[in-house]
Amino acid sequence: MSDVCEQHHDLWGTLLTLGLIGGLFASYVPQHFKIINKSSSEGFSPWFLLLGATSSAAGCLNMWTMQWNVVRCCRYISTGSCVESMGGIMQVSLQWLLFNIIQILYIMYYPPHLKFKTVAVDDTPVKTNAKTSHWRLSVVLAWAVALHMVFCTFVTFGLLLSTNVNLPTSPAQDPRIAGWATFLGLTSAALAAIQYCPQLWHTFHLKLVGALSIPMMVIQSPGAALMVLSIAMRPGTDWTSWIMFAVSGIMQAILLFMCVAWKIRQRRLHIDDFGHPLPPSSAELGQSTQSIPRPRSADEEEQGEGGEDGRPHLSDEEIVRAMLGENTPLLKGNKRKGSGFLRVFRR
Structure with a gap:
């Protein structure tokens, strides 16, 4: 099989892949850190996380399907050549992993005061054991993300491993696998196209940046163009493999401009990203x-x-x-419970 699985070296493609992998870490880490540091995931739309997680999962599995021959050739080439040839797969797999970490942190750091309903007893708010509709929706959508990933992974590798074709014949030449790969690619693109719609709507009405990380969007918006170029250069890929990243980059740029506008507004109103009054300088x-x-x-x-x-x-x-x-209340316990957050909604 050595004559079939040739070791191709592309210095430019390898450098681009390494740069994109480093850029993914550099862009997602600020978002992870902000949620953990603020101990709050307020500001995220659960629908945005659902669409983003399912879109990245579909795009990742599409890449595995389209480049399955590259994976199979790793048995016949050196480790270095294998890693180099699987750069595209590593990119989309890492992007899926880092985005899903946001989904996990969103559930872990969901604001406790927004989980349960409160009722007024003698003009005093009392927390009940009844879950809010938003918290219930967030949990249900998180389970939907997990089930979608399990189902799509089972179908993808079930088809790939059940197809007995010899190299260099691509499993994608099988009508079943080709149809499934196209379905994954189109699903990924469609979900990516509407992924940012609920987040744009949520952020627009919230009029706050919340837990969203502006540095992440500053890095990722232009980085989407490089991601599209890198994937398009990979053998065996087509437009269904990179269209998701092109659409996501455009929508994310719109969200970035909106967050910058709210950041300027927050500074003018002297409030933080969550609507709490800032301490005097x-x-x-x-x-x-x-x-x-x-x-x-x-x-x-x-x-x-x-x-x-x-x-x-x-x-x-x-x-x-x-x-x-x-x-301004004098008690420390009231520090983050001021009326600033509610005043923003009334405007």
């Missing part, structure tokens, strides 16, 4: 301190409302409230 605190009267001393307490300089004096608690803002 040191410069603002300094200005506030200059205009806030000092607390009364023991001698001044006896003199009445004012001190020797005639300025009114405040208690320590009043000073803190004046420095942080009239509506």
